[in-house]
Amino acid sequence: MKNVTTPMGLYYQFPFVDRKERAQILAWLETLHPLWEMRFSEHNPPPEGDEQRPLLRPVYWLGNWQFACLDYYHPPKGILHRCVRAETYPPLLQKLVDRIEFIAKKRFPKSYFPEKWKLNTCLINFYGNKFEDGKWVDRARVGEHKDFEPGPVGSLSLGDRAFFQFVNGKSTLGEDNIVFSQWLEDSSLQIFGGDKWKMKTFHRVQRVEDKRKETLGPKIENFQTRRINFTFRYVPEEHIYQLKDMPAPKLQDIRPYLETLAQNSTYFKKLITP
């Protein structure tokens, strides 16, 4: 097993999951029905100069669902009604999360961890090509952003490898902008924590290779998945809202998503059935 420790606050392990675990995760992923969300909504329309659009990729959240139209979790100011309680991890994922938390605590200083830190939230991203206007278009990338959830973030990658970068600014200033690059391999774990990687720099997925030619994840209409990434994060429990505590306009905006989720998830079915 290769285990390379990169700069302070960055950790990378390949492989992190073995073949059996990989197969189990992939089997579970096939049962999921990811959502293709719109960025904005009736009560949260695009700001001037921006426009309504679908996200680049379908996603699925566990622990809490941060609907795009609720603007994601963004402390200290953006904490109200952004995170909606969602399904818990299946046992096989919880086991991995326990291992990731253990590694993070072993590798990173105490100062990186907010009180009560645990990886209680997971975003599953489906990367691949979308069929639109009669052709397949590569949507396998993520622009510069920060993960605003406090504390270290753990990232598990499956499928084709991704070229992942930490960059200084949001603008495309060229090479000097790049602080650190790495390939995220199939079955690998990346953990990043501390000010430099969480607060000071942005990160992005520049591109995803197209080499493995493996069918991954559930069937998604007009979409071909070649990489699936899990990012495990921490949202303080007091910032995760029950559906009944969400204000009516926001509830109205996310209602169609909840109904779609309820078609395939007993958790969401229960949640929205009066």
Ligand SMILES: O=C(O)CCC(=O)C(=O)O
């Ligand atoms: O796919 C990845 O490796 C990273 C995804 C990411 O940055 C995110 O979901 O916030």
Ligand SMILES: [Fe+2]
């Ligand atoms: Fe991210």
